[in-house]
Amino acid sequence: MERRGTSRKRDEAAFLAEYDASRYPRPSLTVDVALIQVEQGRIRSLVRKRGGHPELGKWGLPGGFVRPDESLDEAAARVLREKTGWMRVFLEQLYTFGRVDRDPRTRVVTVAYYALVDAGRLIKAEDSAMQTEWAELVVPWDGERGGTVDCRSADGHRLPLAFDHAEILGMAVRRLRGKLPYAPIGFELLPRRFTLRALQDIHEAILGHTVNKDAFRRRLLASGLISATGVRETGVGHRPAELYRFARGDRETKS
């Protein structure tokens, strides 16, 4: 038994030494990150104007090639770090896009990720060298049906998206709509302390429709996901709301 096991090991080592990865054609593999924030009832995503071919002048998501020594999650985190400087951001794999002609250069398959940040992070990304915008996403479909989304700049201009990035962003919105009702992801889009109204606004922006205020409050307070801080918002011109914080995970460390 021992001998057989050892010999099998040797066989495998020999096999691996001879293995030639170039025997099969390999597509290029990239990651793209749909970086999402919600502000004033609008979903926004970070897009950058392409300065080179192909799709010159169109707007694209931050992305890059997957390196041999990093996993897909690591590649996505690296891309996000390189383009924004941010770390410890909520980041999750979304979907892999592999249409044959999605990139005119060569066969490129991209593993799309989505990331969520609060609107307070608005400023930092804008003073990058590259022309970068938090573009508003206009979603022309209901519910979780899916499809592409339109991209608008702050002044209402339509920003044409490169490659299949309109599809990727559509998938991101679809995923958010699907997860929001039962997963604690809305908190990622808010600062550490927030009012229930702010959280409801996030939900409404993502879902694309209003939600019942009473039921929303009741459900959330009963969920145990949030806890009151005892502090209230200030300077709002009406009765100030209690500030809550997300009561799960290690988000205490955030700031």
Added chain:
Amino acid sequence: MERRGTSRKRDEAAFLAEYDASRYPRPSLTVDVALIQVEQGRIRSLVRKRGGHPELGKWGLPGGFVRPDESLDEAAARVLREKTGWMRVFLEQLYTFGRVDRDPRTRVVTVAYYALVDAGRLIKAEDSAMQTEWAELVVPWDGERGGTVDCRSADGHRLPLAFDHAEILGMAVRRLRGKLPYAPIGFELLPRRFTLRALQDIHEAILGHTVNKDAFRRRLLASGLISATGVRETGVGHRPAELYRFARGDRETKS
């Protein structure tokens, strides 16, 4: 304007002609298919015993390299067709696995798909040349927490899984558990006509817990997703149940 547009086109053409895809290292890209069926309260998946290195003797999912001229969906459908002969099977992208060392040969990223077939398809796959089993999936975690699953042969033996395929199958179960309550996927696991009890059994097997019978019936009948055929099952040793059929999509054509 016209000239500028034309010149930009020429620039792009020149760029594309010079583009060298080998400038960045490219991982190998495969698809793997978790082919799922449910029978007698058990979730099963099709696994094949590996006849070559690496992971010789372990059990793996049907899979193959993505070819340059096919999309990811097409690759998955082709793999499924090659290994089982089946077409028009429910097939959906699951998740992409890209741990650096997941395959000892070289860097291999795999786009996992899951496919659903009814238990009536049991026989055809077993008379394949390769050693193939509909292995039972044993899920050691609750709800949608996720994790790996164990694989058992019909006689209760544990089948060791190759690569990260235990993880892929775990993700498939997790996805099914997440989608089942609101997506019409249970029907894919049943023959064209089925009883409500059979559908409930499917749900219980996937979810890993019993469901309330009364509520299940009411919800389904009210959903409009199914319609009665007027026919009843026969030879069951008790009052026969009405046979229903899925009342949406083009599933009429199935058989």
Added chain:
DNA sequence: TGAATAGTGTCTATAAGACAATATCCC
């Protein structure tokens, strides 16, 4: 004081769970 939104309490409608009663098959 008035405008505006937060927060509370209560009623109603709807869906889920429990369970009894009856129906219909095979043996």
Added chain:
DNA sequence: GGGATATTGTCTTATAGACACTATTCA
């Protein structure tokens, strides 16, 4: 008829939606 499960009907309980009422801030 007896065993077994399907199907129907009713009652109870939990949750969502609606809405009135009070609270608290700023202008």
